Amino acid sequence: MEEPTVVDYIIVGGGLSGCALASLLRRSLPNSSILVLEAGQDPGPEHDVVTIFGGFALQGSALDWHFQTAPTPSTANRTHTLVHGKTLGGGTVLNYGGWSRGDDPDYDAWAARLGGDARWSYAGLLPYFKRTESFYDTNASAEKHGFDGPFKVIPTNASHASRKYPLRGPLEQAWKEVGLRRNLDPFANRLAGLSDFYEIWEDGKRRPSHLAYPLDGVSVRTSTPVSQILFEGDGTPKATGVKLSNGQAVNARKQVIISGGTLQTPRLLLRSGVGDPSVLSERNIPLVQALPSVGQQYYDHFALYQWFKIKDPSRGLALGHPNLSDPAFVAGMPTDVSANEGLPRDILAKALDEDGVVGAEREALLQPGRVFVETLIVYHALAPGFPSDGSVVCASTLLTLPSSRGRISLSQDIESPTPHIEPNYFTTALDRAALIHGVRRVLKVMLGTEALKDYIETELPPPGLAPLTIESSDKEIEERIRAVGVAHHHAMGSCPMGKVVDGDLRVKGVQNLRICDASVFPNPVGGHPMASLYGVVEQAADIIAASA
Ligand SMILES: Cc1cc2nc3c(=O)[nH]c(=O)nc-3n(C[C@H](O)[C@H](O)[C@H](O)COP(=O)(O)OP(=O)(O)OC[C@H]3O[C@@H](n4cnc5c(N)ncnc54)[C@H](O)[C@@H]3O)c2cc1C
Known part of the structure; x- marks a missing residue:
């Protein structure tokens, strides 16, 4: 089948956020065309993708970017290995399936950083958290819990x-x-x-995002890395589409949404000319929009x-x-x-x-x-x-x-998908x-x-x-x-709301470009990130659909 070269919405990255967002947008905007471009492969139905120990075995495999950090002076100059899903489903194909929310002040601090944008406070997010869960105990408080979402949330000892x-x-x-x-x-x-x-x-069995949020009606291209966001216009630059690593361009009539994850979204922005002007000029990348906070608060x-x-x-x-x-x-x-x-x-x-x-x-x-x-x-x-x-x-x-x-930031080779x-x-x-x-x-x-x-x-x-x-x-x-000491594979915050994106998740200073993934968390949340992130994506889908 011929691949589309013009669609309404392009989502870069088919991980937790990209797949969930595509599915939700498809539901709200049934007449819009949505394309997910994922660098990694479809993990397929193999048993290994499913079990907890199978997930451990996938670390270091073709489904894991397996990034290495720079030597880190504060941890005895060690280089850390960061497991990061390179597959449809992203981190949800490899992760441990733990589910927890942060405390209300964690999210209230998000709202405060956005000048009091109540949508991102605990109260503003709670309806979206509830949408994601099917809480196992149907007698639990309906004020705090959801009962018909895509994820069955259950204590391990009750399963x-x-x-x-x-x-x-x-x-x-x-x-x-x-x-x-x-x-x-x-x-x-x-x-x-x-x-x-x-x-x-x-x-x-695990519930990767691409299975929990059905992708019927969404075009999905796996093994398709995006190398750059394309812009036009001299005043306020407008994102018009993306360039794939094979050189092909795909255009978006409405929006490009980056869901490449905390470690790769800032890299893609920088490669596309959005970031700290001094860094971009050092690397001979033409400046599209000065946004010094890109990649700075991870x-x-x-x-x-x-x-x-x-x-x-x-x-x-x-x-x-x-x-x-x-x-x-x-x-x-x-x-x-x-x-x-x-x-x-x-x-x-x-x-x-x-x-x-x-x-x-x-x-x-x-x-x-x-x-x-x-x-x-x-x-x-x-x-x-x-x-x-x-x-x-x-x-x-x-x-x-x-x-x-x-x-x-960018690694020495600016075309490399591996960030520094x-x-x-x-x-x-x-x-x-x-x-x-x-x-x-x-x-x-x-x-x-x-x-x-x-x-x-x-x-x-x-x-x-x-x-x-x-x-x-x-x-x-x-x-x-x-x-x-090691990272817990919960990378967050490299393109935070308030600094790189606004409360509508629009990249500041450009048109038609949004970010929707864990990079937008403006400050840490106490629980493991998935539950919060699915809530963020649910709200993002409503915001995007409302502005369509
Ligand atoms: C080993 C491990 C265990 C974890 N355990 C838990 C847990 O128990 N509980 C919990 O809450 N969280 C856990 N997490 C964290 C959770 O999985 C992540 O927070 C979540 O996956 C982040 O979602 P995301 O959408 O931001 O990015 P991801 O899910 O990482 O998705 C990003 C996707 O974008 C793709 N991509 C990137 N750049 C490009 C490009 N240029 N072109 C095309 N595609 C691109 C990537 O290949 C990837 O598939 C764990 C993570 C790991 C790795």
Whole structure:
């Protein structure tokens, strides 16, 4: 079939946002032609694309861009590998399926950054969050939950009658011992506390965006990288279409929408002449529109993974032991509770002083109940190099509200789809204080509680490092984080609302060009990004359709 060369809407990138947006626009604008251009391939129906461990195996495959960052001085000059879906469905084909929203102040800060644009406040987004979910408990509050959206949102331990991880009881008790309260509904504005871990796996199958949001009636071209946005006009430049990497042009009658993801959207803008004029002139790229913030405020939920050795693994407490061979245990991520915690006020205030955070931003962060770290204990080693025979569990502690900011720009070869990434993780006093505090809490829970003393023997450090204990100093914990801390694959914020796009997601200073993906998040949200992002896309579709 001949490929269209003129359509109404071109969406660049068929990942989480691109596919969901195309589907929603098709529904609202049935007479418009919509084309999705995706650099990666169609993942097909293979089993591997579906299961959680199959997803791990895809990291580094043809479905993963597998970007390498620049050496990062704040993390012992290490280069970080960033997993990033290169496939129809984007990150949703590789990701872990965890589902959580941020706190209401996280989104209210978005609205504030847009001069009080209530559409992007928690209250403004809530109807869209609800549209995305089919919450498993139909008796839950209809004010907070949706019941007929594309994603079945369910706690891991409720997905199958037999999916009861044996360490849950002692673990819950251990968190209680260290003073963490139970949070029965983390979707009711506040994440803080110990809650069930929610996911969107259905019968052990993932729900990639291109399947959750049907693409009937949408033209989709896979293995079709876009190399540039095309503009015309001298006054306010107007996006007219795109140039593909094979040199072919495709024109858009109405809009070009970039959904290339946080790591690639700024690269495409820069390559097309939209960005910092000094950077563009250095690279001999003709300036279309000066927007110095393109690529400047990128962040991720920086994290530390730790491993803990189980006492007497023959009891069958973690995956790898034959007692846990029921497939239900791997019907999603093998974890069941999520611990979300704040920082003691004195530690927080000192870090904010050191970072010079003042005014409304400071007040918002000092509000009681803000969550700065999330910890999950996964009942499997997960990483190569640690035994997966049921003798080890893995703890992931991530910064929910990182304040360090990285930078994304063009690589040496300006035509290369690989961006130059300087992540700058862990550079603020707030990030250091929060992650050190979070890791200290994990050490206390795992190694210093009555509830777990018969279950956990010791921390198993990565090769060449000494184990951390409850006696470890802040300095030792900080050194560990610098030595092995990693991104959680939750890149956000490289083309933020308020700076690069306006509240209608229009790229500032040009016509007919929008961005719709995780790059538009103006500041971090505490939960894992998918739930927030699908809500953003739902709202974006309404905004775009209303202006059609
Ligand atoms: C390993 C992993 C685990 C994760 N786990 C979770 C989790 O448990 N819960 C959660 O909430 N989130 C999770 N995430 C994050 C979540 O998947 C991402 O936030 C989400 O996919 C971002 O969506 P996006 O639309 O911004 O970009 P993506 O989904 O990355 O889509 C961008 C798409 O654009 C394409 N593209 C880029 N440039 C071009 C171009 N020039 N031409 C054509 N196509 C282009 C890319 O190939 C890609 O398919 C995880 C991510 C990863 C990688």
